[in-house]
Amino acid sequence: MTNVTVLGAGAWGTAFGQVLADAGNRVTMWAIEPEIVEGINTNHCNDVRLPSVTRLPDAMTATGDRAQAVANAQIIVVTIAAQHAREALEQFKELIPGDAIVVSLMKGIERGTYKRMDEVVRESLDLPANRFACLSGPNLSAQVAAREPAAAVVASENPEAARFVAQTCTTDYFHTFVSKDVPGVEMCGSLKNVTALAVGMVRGAGYGDNTAAMVQTRGLAELCALGRAMGADERTFFGLAGVGDLIATCGSTLSRNFTFGANLGKGMSVDEAREASNGVAEGVPTTDAVVALGKRYGVPTPLATAMSHVLADGISCEQMLHEMFGSGITEE
Numbered sequence: 419m420t421n422v423t424v425l426g427a428g429a430w431g432t433a434f435g436q437v438l439a440d441a442g443n444r445v446t447m448w449a450i451e452p453e454i455v456e457g458i459n460t461n462h463c464n465d466v467r468l469p470s471v472t473r474l475p476d477a478m479t480a481t482g483d484r485a486q487a488v489a490n491a492q493i494i495v496v497t498i499a500a501q502h503a504r505e506a507l508e509q510f511k512e513l514i515p516g517d518a519i520v521v522s523l524m525k526g527i528e529r530g531t532y533k534r535m536d537e538v539v540r541e542s543l544d545l546p547a548n549r550f551a552c553l554s555g556p557n558l559s560a561q562v563a564a565r566e567p568a569a570a571v572v573a574s575e576n577p578e579a580a581r582f583v584a585q586t587c588t589t590d591y592f593h594t595f596v597s598k599d600v601p602g603v604e605m606c607g608s609l610k611n612v613t614a615l616a617v618g619m620v621r622g623a624g625y626g627d628n629t630a631a632m633v634q635t636r637g638l639a640e641l642c643a644l645g646r647a648m649g650a651d652e653r654t655f656f657g658l659a660g661v662g663d664l665i666a667t668c669g670s671t672l673s674r675n676f677t678f679g680a681n682l683g684k685g686m687s688v689d690e691a692r693e694a695s696n697g698v699a700e701g702v703p704t705t706d707a708v709v710a711l712g713k714r715y716g717v718p719t720p721l722a723t724a725m726s727h728v729l730a731d732g733i734s735c736e737q738m739l740h741e742m743f744g745s746g747i748t749e750e
């Protein structure tokens with residue numbers, strides 16, 4: 419039995435905590451909100467973030483105390499909204515055990531620094547690469563929480579750490595693959611959210627399958643080009659973390675990013691869509707970071723750039739599509 423601590427009891431943190439408990443581990447959830455801590459410890463549920471689960475496993479407990487949360491952890495899973503990860507993790511820097519493996523489940527790029535979550539986690543905890551892993555894939559939290567079959571990729575520069583993490587979170591319904599491609603897995607998770615915003619937007623505006631497929635495929639092309647430039651392994655884009663997660667996120671009303679985009683397509687303002695969102699839509703702050711990374715690496719990012727104009731200037735779906743394609747004819 420492994421001691422695993424999950425930092426952040428949001429929808430995914432809670433659903434993944436259940437996976438870890440089902441896999442036979444002792445799971446400690448850390449949450450800021452006392453209501454969530456109380457709910458997990460007393461009623462075995464997280465009505466705030468994951469109300470679809472009426473009874474979480476007994477092996478899951480919660481605390482709001484940072485030191486207590488990580489004291490005996492062999493694996494620490496981080497699933498905090500990406501833009502708050504640095505400030506939250508810095509408070510754990512002196513507390514985490516010297517041999518614990520830290521696993522990021524987050525899908526975003528930090529605004530302002532344009533850093534991936536592997537970089538943010540390692541910097542804020544002063545963590546060597548051999549103790550870091552990330553996990554990503556088509557994992558809509560409500561479906562994983564319902565124990566529907568699903569799979570994910572665990573990536574680490576340290577193959578032993580990747581296997582340890584993969585074994586720790588494998589159940590009869592949750593399968594894991596291992597990879598060494600940390601930048602690839604990180605870029606897949608982050609960029610698919612930007613694409614899901616755009617696909618959601620065209621769906622919300624009333625367009626059908628051709629338009630959605632077109633936008634989704636151009637998003638994949640953008641992910642491949644930028645990911646390649648940043649040193650990712652091409653094969654990752656066509657695996658679970660890449661195409662797999664694009665299919666799930668761009669095709670599901672359970673996705674916060676898809677739904678956020680759909681609400682924009684229906685005519686809501688960004689503030690109204692934010693208000694209506696049921697949890698964090700990571701693609702929103704990540705969009706500008708993707709545009710900035712594109713400039714840094716000399717890679718055109720027409721989809722992210724057009725979406726950044728939607729988010730900043732409120733351009734329409736038609737204008738977004740027009741901007742995305744430009745006026746010239748190019749090779750695909």
Ligand SMILES: NC(=O)C1=CN([C@@H]2O[C@H](COP(=O)(O)OP(=O)(O)OC[C@H]3O[C@@H](n4cnc5c(N)ncnc54)[C@H](OP(=O)(O)O)[C@@H]3O)[C@@H](O)[C@H]2O)C=CC1
Nearest residue numbers: 426427428429430451498499502506524525558559697698
């Ligand atoms: N939901 C899903 O299907 C999946 C989500 N992910 C990724 O996992 C990450 C978390 O998503 P999810 O759990 O769904 O999001 P939610 O919106 O449900 O929860 C966000 C989490 O971040 C925490 N948080 C926000 N700000 C702070 C802060 N300043 N300090 C500490 N904690 C903070 C929240 O704590 P509090 O509740 O106390 O406010 C909450 O636990 C995202 O990067 C997402 O892309 C990945 C795969 C699947």
Ligand SMILES: O=C(CO)COP(=O)(O)O
Nearest residue numbers: 555556557558673674675
């Ligand atoms: O990453 C996810 C599914 O794999 C969840 O997507 P959303 O964050 O858009 O809900």
